[in-house]
Amino acid sequence: MHVLFEPGFFTDGPVRLALVLGGAVAVVSGLVGVLTVVRGQSFAGHALADIGAAGGSGAFLLGVNPLWGFVVLGLAAAGSMELMGLQRARSRDVATGIVLGAALGLAALFLYLDASYTSTTGVTTTVLFGSIFAVSGSIVPVAAAFAGVAALAVVVLFRPLLLASVNPELAAARGVGVRMVGLAYLLAMAVAVSLSCLTIGAILSTALLIGPAGAALRLTRRPGRAMAVSAALGVAAVWLGILLSYDSYYWPPAGRGWPVSFFVVALVFLFYLASSLRSPRHGHRRGAR
Amino acid sequence: MPPVPARGAQVLSVEGVHVWLSGREVLHDVGFEVRAGEFTGLIGPNGAGKTTLLRVILGLEPPAQGRVIVGGGPGATSEGAGPGRTAERVGYVPQKVVVDPDLPLRARDLVSLGLDGHRLGIPLRNRGRRQKVDAMLEAVDAGRLADARIGTLSGGELQRVLIAHALVSDPALLLLDEPLANLDLRSEHEVVALLARLTGERGVAVLLSAHDMNPLLPVMDRIVYLAAGRAASGGTDEVVREEVLSELYGHQVDVLHVRDRILVVAGPHGPREADQAAGLPEPPGRTRSRGV
Numbered sequence: 018m019h020v021l022f023e024p025g026f027f028t029d030g031p032v033r034l035a036l037v038l039g040g041a042v043a044v045v046s047g048l049v050g051v052l053t054v055v056r057g058q059s060f061a062g063h064a065l066a067d068i069g070a071a072g073g074s075g076a077f078l079l080g081v082n083p084l085w086g087f088v089v090l091g092l093a094a095a096g097s098m099e100l101m102g103l104q105r106a107r108s109r110d111v112a113t114g115i116v117l118g119a120a121l122g123l124a125a126l127f128l129y130l131d132a133s134y135t136s137t138t139g140v141t142t143t144v145l146f147g148s149i150f151a152v153s154g155s156i157v158p159v160a161a162a163f164a165g166v167a168a169l170a171v172v173v174l175f176r177p178l179l180l181a182s183v184n185p186e187l188a189a190a191r192g193v194g195v196r197m198v199g200l201a202y203l204l205a206m207a208v209a210v211s212l213s214c215l216t217i218g219a220i221l222s223t224a225l226l227i228g229p230a231g232a233a234l235r236l237t238r239r240p241g242r243a244m245a246v247s248a249a250l251g252v253a254a255v256w257l258g259i260l261l262s263y264d265s266y267y268w269p270p271a272g273r274g275w276p277v278s279f280f281v282v283a284l285v286f287l288f289y290l291a292s293s294l295r296s297p298r299h300g301h302r303r304g305a306r
Numbered sequence: 307m308p309p310v311p312a313r314g315a316q317v318l319s320v321e322g323v324h325v326w327l328s329g330r331e332v333l334h335d336v337g338f339e340v341r342a343g344e345f346t347g348l349i350g351p352n353g354a355g356k357t358t359l360l361r362v363i364l365g366l367e368p369p370a371q372g373r374v375i376v377g378g379g380p381g382a383t384s385e386g387a388g389p390g391r392t393a394e395r396v397g398y399v400p401q402k403v404v405v406d407p408d409l410p411l412r413a414r415d416l417v418s419l420g421l422d423g424h425r426l427g428i429p430l431r432n433r434g435r436r437q438k439v440d441a442m443l444e445a446v447d448a449g450r451l452a453d454a455r456i457g458t459l460s461g462g463e464l465q466r467v468l469i470a471h472a473l474v475s476d477p478a479l480l481l482l483d484e485p486l487a488n489l490d491l492r493s494e495h496e497v498v499a500l501l502a503r504l505t506g507e508r509g510v511a512v513l514l515s516a517h518d519m520n521p522l523l524p525v526m527d528r529i530v531y532l533a534a535g536r537a538a539s540g541g542t543d544e545v546v547r548e549e550v551l552s553e554l555y556g557h558q559v560d561v562l563h564v565r566d567r568i569l570v571v572a573g574p575h576g577p578r579e580a581d582q583a584a585g586l587p588e589p590p591g592r593t594r595s596r597g598v
Contacts, residue, residue: 173427174426177426179419190396
């Protein structure tokens with residue numbers, strides 16, 4: 018038998034990098050995700066994640082770090098969604114779906130070209146399911162900068178975003194530029210999702226955006242506290258996921274190791290299930306206390 | 307904190323306002339005044355332009371012509387709208403606010419956003435603000451709701467919390483857009499009584515829109531009657547008369563006094579087609595009898 022903490026765990030370079038980068042990404046996704054859920058923009062979040070597939074595969078084609086592809090295409094997609102109409106819930110979903118469809122078409126083309134004309138193997142897996150142990154050290158400062166900007170945007174716009182999520186008219190009457198605030202938020206969400214794409218993959222990054230936030234919103238009634246809980250749950254899922262993945266080299270089939278993304282997403286799912294058992298809404302509490 | 311204006315001081319002046327929306331004149335030469343400590347009813351059928359008028363006063367809709375003066379300074383003018391400039395002086399309760407039960411916001415959080423919801427950054431804990439929020443919730447009889455999620459409140463409870471949100475910054479003017487719609491009779495009575503009390507206690511001027519004037523008759527100091535984009539204002543007895551309203555609607559309407567209720571119905575000659583587009587007077591009460 019071996020213990021979970023292999024002696025090499027904390028001294029291994031890629032593992033340390035993964036812990037730092039994964040932790041930072043989980044914090045940003047957790048903060049941004051609470052407002053995604055509160056504003057009812059989960060579909061847009063998921064779309065931006067899938068759109069990352071086109072960005073990442075395009076970046077491989079150009080030979081640049083996939084993060085640039087995720088971010089550039091994510092911001093472009095967020096901007097297009099806003100231009101095409103995010104004002105009403107219905108046209109918002111239609112605009113999101115149309116941009117998503119177009120981006121997935123690009124992803125199909127880029128992934129095909131990647132596979133046909135470049136010698137890089139496993140591009141599809143890397144883009145779709147992440148590669149946190151293979152992130153190049155040179156991109157970490159860039160990722161950290163993006164993480165900082167997205168987190169800052171959400172913190173700065175916290176109150177106007179909350180007020181607009183209750184009712185846009187209420188916010189507008191208080192002098193909030195509802196549309197500009199909404200666009201800024203969508204761009205921050207695109208950046209957060211891009212960072213998740215880099216670590217756990219384009220397909221799975223929604224899980225890190227929505228899951229911890231959804232669980233946190235069931236555990237607390239206060240918006241600020243929900244953001245803290247959400248970030249903490251995200252970090253727990255990512256760090257535990259990395260630990261389990263590292264350990265899984267000893268699991269069958271021996272010597273292969275299971276992907277981090279699987280563990281992270283499974284843990285997020287478990288957190289959400291556990292949180293539903295203890296929801297503040299149980300008992301139809303009204304007014305009292 | 308702005309000083310509460312003396313009762314009777316003018317806090318809102320709407321002068322010759324015209325508004326066009328998608329090629330249609332929604333408001334035509336609308337003018338009236340609202341005074342501190344007074345309860346003004348903005349009455350008119352659906353589609354008469356009530357919401358548009360409130361949006362103009364808030365500075366969210368620039369008038370094509372005319373101007374709006376809030377408190378001492380200009381709010382919206384035909385040169386440009388300025389929601390930021392009027393925000394401190396005008397409280398607003400929009401129509402049809404529906405809140406998701408999962409929204410992680412307690413009644414006290416929403417009231418607190420009435421103080422600083424437009425500010426950037428995360429607020430620090432502040433005892434003064436907390437006391438102000440608590441006192442405001444008590445003032446609207448919602449103290450026991452302070453820690454409830456706003457999505458779990460009943461219609462009447464949510465209206466009280468929205469009123470607290472709008473009033474906590476001590477505005478001189480409180481605008482409410484159809485706050486009585488979808489309330490049961492008891493909640494309706496409670497909200498009206500609360501607003502009447504607040505005008506007296508705080509000296510705030512209330513401008514409340516409704517399609518039925520009857521719940522407001524006991525408390526209304528003044529009425530602004532809006533029909534087909536045109537307005538008449540004054541005391542209820544001066545405005546709610548057949549000749550005044552027939553002129554506004556552009557066709558004969560009858561004003562019937564039934565016990566202590568007033569019913570406005572289309573008269574024997576009926577509305578012309580053009581007026582039907584602008585909206586018939588909504589028959590008060592729950593019956594759907596369209597006078598012919």
